[in-house]
Structure formats: C-alpha cells, structure tokens
Amino acid sequence: MYAGVIVDADAPGLSQPFTYRVPEELESAVFVGACVAVPFGSRELVGYIAELTETAPPLDEIKDLLSVIHDSCALNKPLLHIARWISDYYLAPLAYSAKAIVPEVMTANVSSTVRLLDPALASPASPNQQRLVEVLADLGGKSNSDILKAKSRIEKFAPTLRQLKSRGAIEVIRSLELPKARPRLVRGLELSDDEFPVDQLESHAPKQAAIMKELSKADGAVRQSELLRKVGSSTSPARALVDKGLVEKTDLRVRRRAFDAPETVSQSLTPTEDQERALEIIRSSPVTLLYGVTGSGKTEVYLQSIARELEQGKGCIALVPEISLTTHLMGAYISRFGDEVAILHSRLSVGERHDEWRRIESGEARVVLGPRSAVFAPVRNLGLIVVDEEHEPSYKQDNSPRYNARTTAEERARNEGAGIILGSATPSVESFRRAQSGEIALARLDKRIDDRPMPAVELVDLREEFEQGRRSFFSDQLKAAVEDRLTKREQIILFVNRRGYASFILCRTCGYTAKCNNCAVSLTYHSGPKELRCHHCDASRPAPTTCPNCGGPHIRQFGVGTEKVELEARELFPGASIIRMDSDTTRRKGSHARLLNTFREGKADIMVGTQMIAKGLDFPNVSLVGVISADTSLHLPDFNSAERTFQLLTQVSGRAGRGDIPGEVIVQSFSPEHYAIQAAANHDYEGFYRQEIVFREELGYPPFSSLINVVSTDPVDGYAEKRLHEWVSRLDLPEGVEILGPAECPLSKLKGLYRWHVVLKDRSGNTELKSIVGASAPLPGLTFDVDPLSML
Secondary structure (H helix, E strand, C coil): CEEEEEECCCCCCCCCCEEEECCHHHCCCCCCCCEEEEEECCEEEEEEEEEEECCCCCCCCCCECCEECCCCCCCCHHHHHHHHHHHHHCCCCHHHHHHHHCCHHHCCEEEEEEEECCHHHHCCCCHHHHHHHHHHHHCCCEEEHHHHHHHHCCCCHHHHHHHHHHHCCEEEEEEEECCCCCCEEEEEEEECCCCCCCHHHHCCCHHHHHHHHHHHHCCCCEEHHHHHHHHCCCHHHHHHHHHCCCEEEEEEEECCCCCCCCCCCCCCCCCCHHHHHHHHHHHCCCEEEEEECCCCCHHHHHHHHHHHHHHCCCEEEEECCCHHHHHHHHHHHHHHHHHHEEECCCCCCHHHHHHHHHHHHHCCCCEEEECHHHHHCCCCCEEEEEEECCCCHHHECCCCCCCEHHHHHHHHHHHHCCEEEEEECCCCHHHHHHHHHCCCEEEEECCCHHHCCCCEEEEEEHHHHHHCCCCCCCCHHHHHHHHHHHHCCCEEEEECCCCCCECEEEECCCCCECECCCCCCECEEECCCCEEECCCCCCEEECCCCCCCCCCCCEEEECCCHHHHHHHHHHHCCCCCEEEECCCCCCCCCHHHHHHHHHHCCCCCEEEECHHHCCCCCCCCEEEEEECCCCCCCCCCCCCHHHHHHHHHHHHHCCCCCCCCCCEEEEEECCCCCHHHHHHHCCCHHHHHHHHHHHHHHHCCCCCCEEEEEEEEECCCCHHHHHHHHHHHHCCCCCCEEEEEEEEEEEEEECCEEEEEEEEEECCCCCCHHHHHHCCCCCCCEEEEECCCCCC
16 A cells, blocks of 8 residues: 655745555555654655555655554545645745645644764854854753744755764754643542442442442542532542442543633524515525625624434534634624634634544534634534635735735535625725626625614824824824713724834934834834834834934934824723733733623723724724724835725724614724725715726736735845846746736834735736746745735
8 A cells, every 4th residue: 555645845836745655554554534653755744645545656665654643633625625736826835835724733744953072073163154153052052943943044054954964063863742632531420330239338338338329320420529529528438449349430521611601592584675685696606795884783693504304414614814703702602602613713722622623523513713824623513614804915915835825715616515694894996806807706785784874984184183293093083072972971982003102213313213223114112111113023122211323312203103092092091991902912811701701791982903803803882993094005006005004994893883873983084085994984884996997907916817916035235136037037937917017015124024025917818827937946045925915
C-alpha cells in the first residue's frame, strides 16, 4: 500500500503530495486524512494522507511512513478537497492550505532547537550569519528555531542555519511534539457487580451503601467528585468499595465548556412578510444574497434557515467577521439551539478549542459559530453556510494561504451540496452585481422590524469647524446631542477608526516625526503607558518629552485615536460612565463579552470604539451614534476605499435606533460632499452602487476584472525590486492581461522587510493566468495575493 502525503514542509514551491510506502504493521491504522510522521530528506516531518493506493508509483526510491499520530486531528474528505482547492485557487503551497484548516493546538509538529557550539567557527561570517550567532548568544546559546527566526528577522533563515551547521558552529536538534490539546480526563466510578445486595452494607457502612445505590441509578460511569458530593461522602468509602471489587475506577472525558448553556431554549419568532419571502428564496436557491437594511431581522432569517436544516438531520456553519460578533451572537444561537452549538475562535483556551472541535467532528454539535477559520469546521452532513456581513475585509486571510472565507465557503457549499446565505446591509459590489445579473439569488429586507425608522443622519463639515477656530473632536452639534442623550439616560456610541491616543508625534521646531524602524509608518502614541507603538509589527518605545532630533521642547501629538476621544469625552461629560472597546482593551480572554455585557446592561453611557463595534451589535437603548471622522479610510490608495467608507458609515449608523427610541447619527467629515458619505447619510446603498460600479467599469477593477497582487519582500533595500523585475521578465502572459508595475508598495517597509509589488489585471476571464503564474517558478521572497482586498 502507498500513501500520498501532504508534508508540512516550509517550501513555497510544493503543491503536490509526496509518495510513501505504508509498512505492513501500519496498514490497519492508516486512512485518508490521517496525520502521520514521515522522513523528508534528513528530517522527520508531519503530514496528512491525501490518498491511498495499491499501485506502486514509477519511482526509484520510496521511503516508508514512520508512524500514525492518533492524538492529532485528522482531515476528512471535504476538508481535503478544500485544502487542494485553496492551494490551486490562491496559488498557495498545499501544506500551507492543510495547515490553515487544522487548529494549531490539535496537530503534531516537529520542533527544532538550535544550540551554539563554537562561535569561532562562524568566522569569517556573512552579515546574516553574524546576526544569527549574536542573537543566539543573547538567548543563552540555545533556542527554539522559531524564536530565533523571529528575533533575528533574517529572511534567508534556513540557508544561514545550514551554513553555520556545516561549519560546526551550531547543532540542530529535532524532536516530534504531540498536539498540545488533549482530552481532559477525571476519575470516574462504576459498578463492577450489579447483583451485590446493597442492604448488607447499610447497617455498618451506610456511605458505601449510598454510593452503590447512586451508581445503580446511573447509566455507566459517574464522575467521582460529583458522586461523593451528592452523597456527602469522603473518598474513603469509595476506596473501600474499590478494594472489595464492588466498584471500578475509570477515566472519564470531561468537556471544557466554551460557554454556559441557557436554562431555557427560545422559540422561533413569527417571520414578517419580508422575512417569509426571503426564507422561500433561500430554500429554493443554492446561493442567496440576503440584502437587508440594518435592524431588518437578518439574524432571525439565519436562525430559521438553520433550524430547517437541523430538522433534516444536517449541520450548519455561521460565519461572522469579528470575535466580538461571535461573543455578541452566542446568546441568540445558544438560546435557540442549546448544546448543539459549538463556538470556534482564537480566544478559546487550548482545551476548549480541542473539545469544541471534537464535538463538531463527532456530530454532537451541529451548528458552528465563529469567525473566518470556522469555515473549516468538520461539520457532518453540511446543509447550510451563513456568511454574515459578507462584505467584511476581515474574511480575507493576510498571510499564506491568502484565502477569502466567503469565496471558500461558496466552494465548500458547492462541493458538499449545501446552501449558502451571503448576508449584509451593505453587500460587496461584486456580490450585488452577481445578484443583479441573476448569477445568484437576491432576497431583500427593505424595512426594519416593526417598521422602525432608519436613524436621521446629520453631516458636519469639519472644514467649517476648523475655520471657526474649533479644535475639539466634538463639534457643537455632537457635543449638544451627547448631552441631550445623557440627560434622557439613553446610550451613545462614538466611532473612531483608529486605536491609540494620537496618530503620530511631531516636532514643530524641526519637523521630526517618530517612525517605526521596521515599517514605513509613523508610530502611534498611547497615553496610558506613554509609549510609541507600531500597529503593524507591535514594536514600541518610550515616548520622548523633547525632540530626539533637535532637542527642542515643542514635540506634540497629532491626529485622533480611541484613547484621545475617550479622554476628551471624560472631560466634556464628567458624569458619564464611559468604556472603550478596541484591540488594546480586548486582548484578554473574555474581555469582549465583559465590555459588551456592561454596555448592554446599561452600566455604561458611552462606548468609544473602533470598527469592531460598527457591525452586527444590537443595543436597543442606543439612540445616538457619533462618527468622529468619516475620512480615515476614504483616501487610501485602494480601489475599494470608497466602498469601505460607505460600508463602515452605514454599518455604524445602523447601531442607532434599533429599539423603541428613534436614532440619530452625526457624521463629522472633511469631505462631506463625497458620494460615499452622501449615500451613507441617505441610507442609499443602491445609489452608492450605481456610482461605484461606473467607476469600477471605467478603470477595469473588480467585478470587471480579476487581480493578482504579487509582492516581493527583502530585508535588504533594492533586492525586493530587483527580484520582482527578474520575475516579471520571465512571464509569458496571455493576451488581455495587464501588468501594473513593478512599483514600491504604498506601505514600502513592513516588519523589517522592504516591499515592491506588481498587479496582474485580467479583464478577459483568462483561465490560463493562474496556472501560468503558479508555474512561474516563484523566487524566494515572492508572495501571491489572489483577489486582493488591499494594495497597501
């Protein structure tokens, strides 16, 4: 027997399984999708069996599988299909695709430890070799290779490591590590003799008798701690029963709960006429765009569609773009479907993630709720995938494989014969055009529940505020509106699409600005720790009180972030209770839920937050939303910057007036006349779409073309550009494909790497383009981003 194995090797060009012989002693243990250890060159690596065959391949030498790793997660056939599809569609190594599917804590891996033997043998050294030896010495002469790579920031890490090893300067020790996540086992007790007359114990050993009676009621083993607590006993009577052979000890698996089950299960609501029409369309269509204004009841349509699939014995996946939305919607899903719901997201503990995955895999949980990676949940008999807020850019992975969960969900649904709902109040231009052309079905929810009115939107021209000498982030209109709502004991959301206190610091004497050493961006000032921090690589340093360049005292903070708005709000509204929700305040486990519950329960008057509070959240007492500046994303060098601005403004505006209290939105902008801002103020998606689609067609941007962004990176200035020119010169592109570049990326340096890119724009739907690019023998340092959402 022979196995085709997807080997977890860090080699960008690998896109096919490797063939291994299955030793006779392993034949009964192997299966398609199994995790195995294999020899790979001089190393031992981990992989997944993609296929099994009895036919010997025409190869001179075939190595044997080493072992089957039973504790590791396996890949079922639908997930193996998705791994291959992602590899082909997104031009990613097959190993990377498989690795994206399996939770890291549930797979085995081979770890490498690097030990410094003799630094003298490294001399003479290249700059890379010298850097590696210095960092290794700083780490005590011994380190995990991943830590060493991160600390040294050397792109050509593996060749440098091999060079030092061949000189005898270092040694590399490799070892197979089993998955971090394991089942939680506790002590259990069960009867070994059902026929023993318990009354013989009652007179002289009443606790033993009570334990025996309780065990006789149980169907199988019982957790010892719960049993002893129930009968009010210590461990001694239990040990005595074990010694007598009347009771046996056993290990019980205990679930680590990712959430608390509700006491009662809620019933489906009676659908409105619009919801009923939408449900009919969804039932009869493989792919449906559910276009519904904010507050129109899209979540209820999702829940009723899922309930129908469960009645037919099928499973479902519901994707949301943010962990905060997972936290927010958990209550709605769990109260409707109880313990059939599983939650998957990165903030779960290792044990919780293991147990939720195993519940899904076994069929115990048939509804999965989570962000992007939940699209890979091992759901049995998949019947429906819901992609809520389908337009959100956070569905796109920003490292290899650069998949979009929305597109991946469509492929998974197609392959498994499931339906899919793409839901949004502000659909992506691409999805809405597909619906308009009839490629996918369109279901509409044009009105809010109970005919609640859409919030009134007022635009404030910040140019006029500036001309009149006002420097506050709160215009007179916004300040008065906040004071009015506080008087009425209604809640307010203040939206700022940037965390931190100030966007940058500037010396007004010499013009110095603090920039990140690793990235071509200004450092953001954070007032709490009084530090400058890069929001791309997370590097930080203390904020200076005098200019590091000229020594002058006139160094000031400019721009606005959530911290600064929070501080000014506390000064302007001293009696208000204010909370801030951004990635700085939600780092700890449970922080999302804690902040959202605080606001939902009315314990805070004002919530200041970034885009994580802009969509999907439902707070009936919020009557005012203030957008501090609508221009943050409007003028970015991306083809979809206007679309993102419109979507953000519409989504955050939709948080107001969702209860019985009418809502109001105040949008502050330096560009209030822009069509994206005007359309958002009028709640006019189709008006925005009509203007945006003309712009896209004129310039040939999606949906009128497909794009591949090829990015070249290198730690040495000039090499990234040279490599990209070399790659482009070797391309033989089909007719109809336009090459834009090579050019420096707008974000020209990121995490210590210089960046150049070229964009391939195909307006003709050429089916050969990806295969040509994929077969172009990519050079180290090149990455392919298919269907990019950003050119930064």
